[in-house]
Structures are given as structure tokens and as C-alpha cells.
Amino acid sequence: MGQIQLNQVTKSFGNVQVIPPLDLTIEDGEFTVFVGPSGCGKSTLLRMIAGLEDLTSGQISIDGEDATDTPPAKRGLAMVFQSYALYPHMSVRKNIAFPMRMAKMDKAEQDRRIEAAASALNLTDYLDRRPGQLSGGQRQRVAIGRAIVREPSAFLFDEPLSNLDAALRVGMRLEISEMHERLKTTMIYVTHDQVEAMTMADKIVVLQAGVIEQVGSPLDLYNAPCNKFVAGFIGSPKMNFIEGAEAAAHGAHCIGCRPEHITVSTTEGLWQGTVGVAEHLGSDTYIHIHGVPGCDPMTVRASGEFTVKHGDRVYLTPDMNHLHKFDEAGLRVA
Amino acid sequence: MATQHSRSAARIMLAPAVILLLGWMLVPLIMTLFFSFKKYLPLRGGDLGWVGFENYVRFVTSSSFWPSVLTTLVIVGGVLVITVVLGVLLAILLNQPMWGQGVVRILVIAPFFVMPTVSALVWKNMFMDPVNGLFAHLWKFFGATPVEWLTQVPMSSIIVIVSWQWLPFATLILLTAIQSLDGEQLEASEMDGAPPLARFAFIVLPHLGRAITVVVLIQTIFLLSIFAEIFVTTQGAFGTKTLTYLIYQRVLESQNVGLGSAGGVYAIILANIVAIFLMRMVGKNLDA
Numbered sequence: 284m285g286q287i288q289l290n291q292v293t294k295s296f297g298n299v300q301v302i303p304p305l306d307l308t309i310e311d312g313e314f315t316v317f318v319g320p321s322g323c324g325k326s327t328l329l330r331m332i333a334g335l336e337d338l339t340s341g342q343i344s345i346d347g348e349d350a351t352d353t354p355p356a357k358r359g360l361a362m363v364f365q366s367y368a369l370y371p372h373m374s375v376r377k378n379i380a381f382p383m384r385m386a387k388m389d390k391a392e393q394d395r396r397i398e399a400a401a402s403a404l405n406l407t408d409y410l411d412r413r414p415g416q417l418s419g420g421q422r423q424r425v426a427i428g429r430a431i432v433r434e435p436s437a438f439l440f441d442e443p444l445s446n447l448d449a450a451l452r453v454g455m456r457l458e459i460s461e462m463h464e465r466l467k468t469t470m471i472y473v474t475h476d477q478v479e480a481m482t483m484a485d486k487i488v489v490l491q492a493g494v495i496e497q498v499g500s501p502l503d504l505y506n507a508p509c510n511k512f513v514a515g516f517i518g519s520p521k522m523n524f525i526e527g528a529e530a531a532a533h534g535a536h537c538i539g540c541r542p543e544h545i546t547v548s549t550t551e552g553l554w555q556g557t558v559g560v561a562e563h564l565g566s567d568t569y570i571h572i573h574g575v576p577g578c579d580p581m582t583v584r585a586s587g588e589f590t591v592k593h594g595d596r597v598y599l600t601p602d603m604n605h606l607h608k609f610d611e612a613g614l615r616v617a
Numbered sequence: 618m619a620t621q622h623s624r625s626a627a628r629i630m631l632a633p634a635v636i637l638l639l640g641w642m643l644v645p646l647i648m649t650l651f652f653s654f655k656k657y658l659p660l661r662g663g664d665l666g667w668v669g670f671e672n673y674v675r676f677v678t679s680s681s682f683w684p685s686v687l688t689t690l691v692i693v694g695g696v697l698v699i700t701v702v703l704g705v706l707l708a709i710l711l712n713q714p715m716w717g718q719g720v721v722r723i724l725v726i727a728p729f730f731v732m733p734t735v736s737a738l739v740w741k742n743m744f745m746d747p748v749n750g751l752f753a754h755l756w757k758f759f760g761a762t763p764v765e766w767l768t769q770v771p772m773s774s775i776i777v778i779v780s781w782q783w784l785p786f787a788t789l790i791l792l793t794a795i796q797s798l799d800g801e802q803l804e805a806s807e808m809d810g811a812p813p814l815a816r817f818a819f820i821v822l823p824h825l826g827r828a829i830t831v832v833v834l835i836q837t838i839f840l841l842s843i844f845a846e847i848f849v850t851t852q853g854a855f856g857t858k859t860l861t862y863l864i865y866q867r868v869l870e871s872q873n874v875g876l877g878s879a880g881g882v883y884a885i886i887l888a889n890i891v892a893i894f895l896m897r898m899v900g901k902n903l904d905a
């Protein structure tokens with residue numbers, strides 16, 4: 284079990300309110316991702332759930348029981364830190380055993396769980412090494428191993444992959460997703476990387492300045508962002524926002540169109556502009572186009588074979604079914 | 618320093634310092650060795666010629682030799698235990714965020730700036746004096762007979778005085794070490810269910826291992842040659858005669874330079890034995 288409920292939770296450091304009153308329910312077994320720009324309070328929120336940070340007001344309940352004043356160890360949650368926070372003077376085996384040792388678990392059971400975790404995480408050959416003798420990815424796995432063996436009711440991850448290189452990050456992302464499929468345990472995962480959020484989450488919570496902007500499945504957020512902030516944050520490259528006469532023509536203050544929902548042509552189209560930088564990714568090419576009224580530069584996605592030169596004149600046509608409209612306050616209008 | 622040229626330049630530039638240091642060390646060492654094989658009584662005939670190992674034999678066979686070695690080791694050991702234990706506790710305390718932290722830290726470090734002679738005199742006359750000392754007044758206030766610290770419990774008194782001087786050093790080193798402890802490790806262990814004492818034993822103490830080693834090694838070097846505190850308090854009486862004090866007595870009170878020099882060589886040997894033991898015991902903390 285691992286249902287977590289936040290009820291009118293707030294947090295202030297001194298007289299700076301970092302989290303204004305916030306409500307959120309995380310269902311049992313759900314993979315929830317907190318995503319938002321740096322400094323928006325993701326870590327603070329996670330640490331409040333973990334019990335490492337006191338609430339200024341409000342209430343947290345875990346599995347329906349009030350856990351607001353429960354000490355971290357008693358909440359049955361396990362956390363994986365961004366810095367891994369492994370114990371440097373203990374071997375990998377002892378690191379993984381530590382929570383079980385603190386719980387005074389039977390030695391044979393400890394060994395059984397260590398073996399199981401080590402084989403699941405490919406750590407069997409490294410059990411007698413110290414953390415200092417491991418690579419970043421291996422340390423990451425040890426930190427996850429230490430969390431798994433406790434069989435917690437929920438896992439909390441604070442940007443666990445941000446210290447890894449790009450290739451490893453993709454690999455670990457898959458491993459964590461697979462682990463979730465296997466264990467079916469609640470996971471809360473903090474990241475500022477929207478790709479991680481999109482690929483891993485059952486439910487994404489988009490935060491800005493401590494306020495929840497939108498909660499929903501990755502595709503909900505992609506297809507129907509409730510305001511300009513979410514629209515700009517989810518999706519890569521960023522959505523294009525067009526203001527002025529063109530937006531007014533659609534009866535909105537601002538319209539948004541994703542780069543993948545614009546067709547680009549050298550002969551005809553609704554808007555026209557000149558090619559700036561073209562980023563060739565092989566499969567796709569992202570072209571930055573200057574001179575489109577109300578939006579400069581505009582990013583569009585073209586196929587990898589589409590070749591244009593800097594300064595070429597191109598024509599753009601948005602896909603009307605995927606046009607997002609926003610009012611003056613930046614909120615979505617249907 | 619990659620090239621041949623920069624390496625030889627570095628050697629030339631280091632040379633003056635190395636030569637100075639070598640001279641500084643070698644001259645007294647060679648003089649000590651030289652005199653230790655001579656009968657040399659400055660006020661009773663001066664240099665009376667070579668005597669081989671006679672001084673060495675006389676020094677060890679004297680009834681004061683082994684007690685003085687023991688006294689030295691007891692003082693060093695006692696001070697080490699007190700300063701390391703209290704130093705760790707004080708470092709943890711000073712690391713807590715509290716009001717007036719800066720001032721408190723300076724106050725704690727202050728004893729280190731007091732000269733050993735001065736601090737021993739202050740302790741002897743202001744605290745431990747059986748008539749006018751602060752402790753005597755305290756004892757009398759509670760209706761007890763004042764303790765004559767330096768005659769009844771001389772060793773403990775000296776250990777207390779020396780510990781007071783060295784505690785700031787230990788605290789300072791351990792405080793800087795504790796400040797470098799990653800807070801997330803403590804949080805992780807808290808989430809792993811470790812109560813405060815276990816957090817101290819499994820996280821804080823191992824983290825301090827290296828700093829404790831440094832404290833132990835440096836203090837040992839200085840404490841083995843402790844002198845001023847004994848000179849101004851007990852003058853070596855009541856079983857507080859350390860090896861250095863014994864050497865001092867041989868050279869200055871008995872005016873026997875040869876015998877004292879032989880004692881000096883024994884002191885070097887003792888220091889090396891202690892150093893080897895220490896390196897065996899704690900030296901591995903310094904690698905890795």
C-alpha cells in the first residue's frame with residue numbers, strides 16, 4: 284500500500300513562502316513525477332513527504348493515516364538522493380544492508396534480500412567494493428538497492444539521474460520504469476527534465492513557484508495543457524506562441540502550436556519567414572524561422588531529408604486540429 | 618612540473634629550505650650523539666673524555682628511568698583520550714546552529730593561544746591552589762575538605778591542565794571535519810531508520826576517522842616532549858617526572874651533559890616506537 288495525500292500543505296523558510304497551500308493525492312502504485320523549473324519547490328515538497336522537512340501548516344496522510352508528525356523512519360518510505368548519499372566507509376553490501384540492520388532484521392533474510400537486489404541491479408560483482416570504487420551508474424544502482432530492500436510502501440526519487448551522462452540516463456530511466464512495472468510500488472520522482480517526466484510517469488505534476496499548475500497523464504498534458512506555462516514546459520522543443528493579429532483571427536489572445544504540428548514547405552503555406560539555424564538530428568530537422576509575425580523565431584520540425592539553407596524563404600502551415608488557444612491570463616480557452 | 622627543466626629548477630629552488638631544515642635537525646642530533654658518548658660535567662672538570670656506552674647504561678639502570686617512561690606514556694594517553702572524546706562532543710555541539718555561534722567558537726579556541734607556562738601557572742595558582750584556589754572555595758562551599766590537587770592527584774591534575782590546552786586544537790580540527798560531512802548522508806540514514814546514536818556511530822564517527830588520526834598523531838608528537846607544565850607545577854615530584862623532565866634534571870640539576878644526552882637518544886627511540894605503534898593502529902585511516 285502506498286497512497287499519499289497532501290492536504291492544504293504549506294512551507295515557509297523564514298518569512299518566504301516556498302509552497303503556498305497545496306492539495307495533491309498520489310494513488311497506490313502510481314508513478315508520479317514532479318516536474319518544474321529549478322527552484323520551484325519540487326525537492327522541498329518531496330522532502331516534506333519524506334519527513335525530512337517539517338510542514339509549516341497542513342496535513343500529510345499515508346494510507347489514510349495522518350503522518351504529519353511521524354518521523355521519517357516510521358513512514359515506510361525510501362528515498363534515493365541526487366547525490367546518492369551512500370555511506371562511503373561501508374562496502375556496497377553493508378550499504379544495502381544498513382536499513383535492514385537498523386530494523387534488526389534476521390541475518391538470513393538480510394542476505395536473501397541483498398542477493399535478490401544485487402542480482403536485479405547487476406551489482407553482484409561489486410558487493411565488496413566501497414562506493415568510491417564504483418562508477419556513477421553503479422552508485423546510483425546501489426542507492427536504489429538500498430531503497431528496495433526495505434520493501435517500502437513508496438519510493439521517493441530526487442533527480443536521481445541528473446549526475447549521469449546522457450546514454451546512462453536513458454538506460455537507468457528504463458531500469459527504473461521496469462522496476463516500477465515489476466514492483467508496482469508507488470513512486471514519486473522529481474526531475475526538471477520533461478523528457479524523463481513524459482517517458483516515465485503515470486501522472487505528471489507540473490509545479491511553478493510552489494503552485495501546482497496541472498496534474499494529469501503525460502498525454503493529457505501534451506494534448507491539453509491548461510495554461511501557457513504547462514504548454515511551454517511539456518514538449519520538446521518548446522511550443523511556439525503566436526500573439527497579435529494572427530491570434531486575434533482565431534479569437535484568442537495567444538495561440539500555441541507545437542513544432543511537430545507545423546508543416547513547412549518551400550512553395551506555399553499560411554505564414555512565411557526566412558530560415559535561421561537548422562538543427563539536423565538525422566531523423567528530424569528542427570528549423571528556426573525568423574520573420575513570422577507575432578512569433579520570432581518559430582521552431583518547426585521537418586523530416587531529416589528536408590534541406591534548406593540559411594536565409595531561404597519558407598512557407599508554414601499549422602495543423603488546425605492541434606492549435607492551442609490562450610486568453611490574456613495565459614489560461615487555455617476551449 | 619612536467620619537463621626536465623622545470624624539475625631541476627624546482628630542485629634548485631627547494632634546496633635552501635631543505636638544507637636549512639636538515640641543518641636545523643642534524644646539528645642538534647649529531648651534538649646529542651656526540652655528547653652521549655662523553656663524560657662531560659661542565660662545572661666539575663668539563664670534558665673528561667670518551668666513555669663509550671657508559672652513559673647509556675647508567676641512564677637506563679637508574680631507578681627513575683622506567684617510571685619516567687611510564688609517566689610520559691600515561692600523560693600522553695590520558696590527554697589523547699580526553700581531548701579526542703571531548704573534542705568530538707564539542708565539535709558536534711559547535712556545529713549546531715545556535716545563537717552567538719561565532720563568539721562561542723572563538724572562546725572555545727582561545728586556550729590554544731595561551732602559552733603553556735602561563736596556563737599551567739594560572740591553573741596551579743587560581744584553580745588548584747589548596748588555600749586560595751577556585752576549587753578550594755568550591756569544596757569549602759559544599760563543606761568538603763579542599764583537595765591538594767598537585768600533591769594528592771598530581772598526574773590527573775597535569776593531565777587536566779594539558780588537556781585544557783590541547784582541547785581547542787582537537788576541537789578545531791574535528792569541527793572542520795564535521796562541517797564537511799554531507800548532510801544528505803545523515804538524512805539518508807535517518808530515513809533508513811537509524812536513531813541518533815546509531816547515526817553518530819555509523820556515519821559521523823567513521824567520517825571523523827581521518828581527522829581523529831591527525832589529531833592523535835600531531836598531539837602525540839608534541840605531548841611526548843611536554844615540559845613547561847611539569848616545570849611550573851610539580852617540578853617532577855610526586856611521580857610526575859616524564860622522560861623529558863628526567864633529561865632536564867640530568868643535564869641542568871646534576872650538570873651531567875653526557876648522561877642527559879644519552880637520555881635524549883632514548884627519548885628519540887621512545888618517540889619512534891610510539892610513532893610506529895600509532896601508524897600501525899591509526900595510520901591506515903590516512904590512505905584512501
Ligand SMILES: Nc1ncnc2c1ncn2[C@@H]1O[C@H](COP(=O)(O)OP(=O)(O)OP(=O)(O)O)[C@@H](O)[C@H]1O
Binds near residue numbers: 320
Ligand atoms: N533551507 C532553506 N532555507 C531557505 N530557503 C530554502 C531552503 N531550501 C530551499 N529553499 C528555497 O525554496 C525554493 C525551492 O527549493 P527546492 O530545493 O525545493 O527547489 P527545486 O524545485 O528542487 O529546484 P532544483 O530543480 O534546482 O533542485 C527555492 O527558492 C529555495 O531557494
Ligand SMILES: [Mg+2]
Binds near residue numbers: 325326327442
Ligand atoms: Mg531539487
